[in-house]
Amino acid sequence: MPSPAGAPTRGGAPATGPDPVLDDEPALRLYRQMVLIRRFEERAARAYTEAKVGGYCHLNLGEEATVVALMAALDRTDYLFTNYREHGYAIARGIDPGRVMAELYGRTDGVSRGWGGSMHLFDVESRLMGGYGIVGGQIPLATGAALAIDYRDDDQVVMCLMGDGATNIGAFHESLNLAALWNLPIVYVVVNNGRGMGTSVEQASAEPELFRRASSYRMPSSRVDGNDPEAVYEAAIEAIGTARSGQPCLLETVSGRLKGHSVVDPAKYRDRAETEALMAADPVAAFAARLRERGVLGDALSAEIDSEVTTVVEAAAAFAEASPLPDVATLFDHTYATPVRNDSRRLPGQPLFPIGASMGAPA
Amino acid sequence: MTLISYRQALHDTLRSEMHRDDRVFLIGEEIGLFEGSYKITAGLLAEFGPRRVRDTPIAEEGFTGAAIGAAMLGLRPVVEIMTINFSLLALDQIVNHAAKIYGMFGGQARVPMVIRTPGGGGQQLGATHSQNIELYYAFVPGMKVVAPSTPADAKALMLAAVRDDDPVLVLENLALYNTKGEVPDEDLPADIGTAAVTREGADITVVAYSRMAAVALRAAEELAATDGIDVEVVDLRSLRPLDRETVIASVRKTNCAVVLEDDWLTYGIGAEVAASISDGAFDWLDAPVRRVAMAEVPLPYSKPLETAALPSTDDAITAIRQTLDAVARRR
Numbered sequence: 001m002p003s004p005a006g007a008p009t010r011g012g013a014p015a016t017g018p019d020p021v022l023d024d025e026p027a028l029r030l031y032r033q034m035v036l037i038r039r040f041e042e043r044a045a046r047a048y049t050e051a052k053v054g055g056y057c058h059l060n061l062g063e064e065a066t067v068v069a070l071m072a073a074l075d076r077t078d079y080l081f082t083n084y085r086e087h088g089y090a091i092a093r094g095i096d097p098g099r100v101m102a103e104l105y106g107r108t109d110g111v112s113r114g115w116g117g118s119m120h121l122f123d124v125e126s127r128l129m130g131g132y133g134i135v136g137g138q139i140p141l142a143t144g145a146a147l148a149i150d151y152r153d154d155d156q157v158v159m160c161l162m163g164d165g166a167t168n169i170g171a172f173h174e175s176l177n178l179a180a181l182w183n184l185p186i187v188y189v190v191v192n193n194g195r196g197m198g199t200s201v202e203q204a205s206a207e208p209e210l211f212r213r214a215s216s217y218r219m220p221s222s223r224v225d226g227n228d229p230e231a232v233y234e235a236a237i238e239a240i241g242t243a244r245s246g247q248p249c250l251l252e253t254v255s256g257r258l259k260g261h262s263v264v265d266p267a268k269y270r271d272r273a274e275t276e277a278l279m280a281a282d283p284v285a286a287f288a289a290r291l292r293e294r295g296v297l298g299d300a301l302s303a304e305i306d307s308e309v310t311t312v313v314e315a316a317a318a319f320a321e322a323s324p325l326p327d328v329a330t331l332f333d334h335t336y337a338t339p340v341r342n343d344s345r346r347l348p349g350q351p352l353f354p355i356g357a358s359m360g361a362p363a
Numbered sequence: 364m365t366l367i368s369y370r371q372a373l374h375d376t377l378r379s380e381m382h383r384d385d386r387v388f389l390i391g392e393e394i395g396l397f398e399g400s401y402k403i404t405a406g407l408l409a410e411f412g413p414r415r416v417r418d419t420p421i422a423e424e425g426f427t428g429a430a431i432g433a434a435m436l437g438l439r440p441v442v443e444i445m446t447i448n449f450s451l452l453a454l455d456q457i458v459n460h461a462a463k464i465y466g467m468f469g470g471q472a473r474v475p476m477v478i479r480t481p482g483g484g485g486q487q488l489g490a491t492h493s494q495n496i497e498l499y500y501a502f503v504p505g506m507k508v509v510a511p512s513t514p515a516d517a518k519a520l521m522l523a524a525v526r527d528d529d530p531v532l533v534l535e536n537l538a539l540y541n542t543k544g545e546v547p548d549e550d551l552p553a554d555i556g557t558a559a560v561t562r563e564g565a566d567i568t569v570v571a572y573s574r575m576a577a578v579a580l581r582a583a584e585e586l587a588a589t590d591g592i593d594v595e596v597v598d599l600r601s602l603r604p605l606d607r608e609t610v611i612a613s614v615r616k617t618n619c620a621v622v623l624e625d626d627w628l629t630y631g632i633g634a635e636v637a638a639s640i641s642d643g644a645f646d647w648l649d650a651p652v653r654r655v656a657m658a659e660v661p662l663p664y665s666k667p668l669e670t671a672a673l674p675s676t677d678d679a680i681t682a683i684r685q686t687l688d689a690v691a692r693r694r
Contacts, residue, residue, distance in 0.1 A: 110469075115467055115468065120468060122468035134459045137459055139428070140456055143428070143432060144435070146432075148432070149436070171428065178425050333470065334465055334466040334469060335505060336505070336507070337473040340604055341555070341556035342557070342601075353611070
């Protein structure tokens, strides 16, 4: 895989430039998905402020180009492991946005039946093998999934997503080493959005060109402008092909995080110039401008997409709102897959043994 | 029935399960070419090849996590962690992932994997290589933790673990590997979550697991011979789930109990057993539940210090006699 000559800029990237990678129709499909994810995440943020969504809520705002292009490059039968910033990936993977929103709402129709929440989306059918809340926890798991594919001599590929911060943990390095030693069919994708919570890549990583870390394991790697869906798509197709041939590889996408780490983070650690640069590089606006320049997107179509997407997102929120909350009687349904004797089903206020059971000893 | 060692029972069971099911494979450090630090996997690389017996670099978090991921796709990995001390390097993968994946995703993904690992002190291995930290895993819902104390249970519990669809930690023990016992020739998986009364008796209940369950039987035989005391021994076998009913039934019969454990006393497995006895048999008790456990120090290397820190058969005998003395004073 080629390494780029220069690092793409995180802010102020040009809206136009390269020759079209995608034909009009697939390009528009990606654009529509980008808008859908943008509106979905904005709707999720609103639901969070309305206390419909609990816990943590991390949004893909600013990463839409990366999200849709990576998912477009992956086959239906390939496997995906992600971190906790994964709503967009679930949607781009084809999961009904209503089921994703219902999971955020903690409802029974949620993709994880209300057990996972925002950080832990899972769907067998689309082979989304989980969003994981512990930074980097998914990296060994994804590596093992690739091991299983290799063990069965199958031809699927695993894509393992992570943020920039995850490249500093031990599990990242252990996993890359294993994958390289065993020639596993896996693509590690570092979605570099510039910051792990408030800590910049430069503050956290002695080698801030994160894709270069793969060279420690003689693993091919490259970096691509994550604000450019066509560039990401092209790079992902190449990386996936490399992995399918039994050569693990790493792809770094560089984009921005338009909001804070999570919905509740006002991102005060960023100065105004940085924020303005991020807004200027907004991948949704940039791709719209590129498609307009190509004559693919006009005012009418743009309005049609906005309207259609708004309908989908509002329907998703309505579906989530209408979906039942889980019955408390199901609390003990998912502790063990294989039923086991003496599995505790005690609620907090209940005694271990029935009240009075200790009474009645012989005098 | 065949008389074999605990080590042999583990080896033979793994081998026969690998023959039975191609999805079963072994993964860990030095398990192939080196044949295992404690030789449980001797000969298996030669017989099954590197696909089924996968040597790994020193990367407990990486290879344990990889086994979890492989299990999620339907394989049935058996991970060897060289000693339970090194499992701390894989704690995040075991606790935050193996134990959570089935529940956290609403029952959509199973993790049918086994983690085999020995605990135990007494080998002059010093503080970091002599711990009994099975409690860390037994604490976590989603995990199953079993602790065989005999060759027969090594086979029965390993069979159950390999065939279970949940992550099961099989606690082995360095001091038990060479012990011998009769093992059934047929495959009879144990019922995980059940304890066993390994010696019936009328005078006092001794609750133990792993090495201390063997110590309990030795103490019982000695006390029968010297004092005419009739000890009932309950071998927990399963630390999660915990079979409280069997313990309570025994204490309601004998009216007193001693718990033997190789881990530290404070917050230990014995604390849970003693609290459960208080919950389920308070009115039957004629003396406080006594615990015999390791001294609360990082285990020293030097032999007299190490020996002093570890619970022995004599410690068990003393605790049993003192508890029965207390019972006699009350009556």
